[in-house]
Amino acid sequence: MNDSDIPDRIPVSCPSCSPDLETVHEVLTATEGGGTVTVRCSECSHVHKVQPEREREVTLDVVVSQEGESFTANVTTPEDETIEVGDEFILETDEVLSTVRVTSVELDGQKRREEAAAEDVETVWTREVDNVAVNVTVHPQDGSKNDSRSITVHVPGDYEFEVGEIEEFGDDEIEIDAFVVRDDASGYHRDRYEMDGDVVFAKDTKRVYAYDQQTSAWSAW
Numbered sequence: 001m002n003d004s005d006i007p008d009r010i011p012v013s014c015p016s017c018s019p020d021l022e023t024v025h026e027v028l029t030a031t032e033g034g035g036t037v038t039v040r041c042s043e044c045s046h047v048h049k050v051q052p053e054r055e056r057e058v059t060l061d062v063v064v065s066q067e068g069e070s071f072t073a074n075v076t077t078p079e080d081e082t083i084e085v086g087d088e089f090i091l092e093t094d095e096v097l098s099t100v101r102v103t104s105v106e107l108d109g110q111k112r113r114e115e116a117a118a119e120d121v122e123t124v125w126t127r128e129v130d131n132v133a134v135n136v137t138v139h140p141q142d143g144s145k146n147d148s149r150s151i152t153v154h155v156p157g158d159y160e161f162e163v164g165e166i167e168e169f170g171d172d173e174i175e176i177d178a179f180v181v182r183d184d185a186s187g188y189h190r191d192r193y194e195m196d197g198d199v200v201f202a203k204d205t206k207r208v209y210a211y212d213q214q215t216s217a218w219s220a221w
Contacts, residue, residue, distance in 0.1 A: 016046035084115035100126035129157040129203040157203035164196035174210035
């Protein structure tokens, strides 16, 4: 640990005014090469020396799914950090900088969990959520399900789909009828929404259902 590793202020107990509870201390000097740090208590101005603990970290394998393809990267995190399905974090490598969401946590022996301490995790399975592909089932205006078709739209992860709204994607003009939420999405109370005004982020969407607004698109001629 060197001087650059120590922040300007750290929480430690003060032997003068707070021996049992941590208070904010101003860092005055740090020993070359790490070790002892001289600090001043912000409560009583007492100056004393402490030896801050170095936070132990682990390196995790991360598999990122991105529109049908996947790649592997590594991240470093505190060993007592909890990794949980639905968590989002920024993944930065030489090839990519993107936001990913945890979809599964794998422990030793290929055991899958909803959450686990980082020190127990073998692999973190994720998907990229900056930009996503959303599957849309489009029904003809007459409501017939036999002639339904599927399209895939590519939008930013924070793009909003709202039931009752009309959207245009390329040559397609559709009215949103309902949507199904992904299992790894949080903040939703049910899987399917179909009331006017219901909103979902694209990154949280498993599938959107809509009605075609272009009558000619369903003509046989």
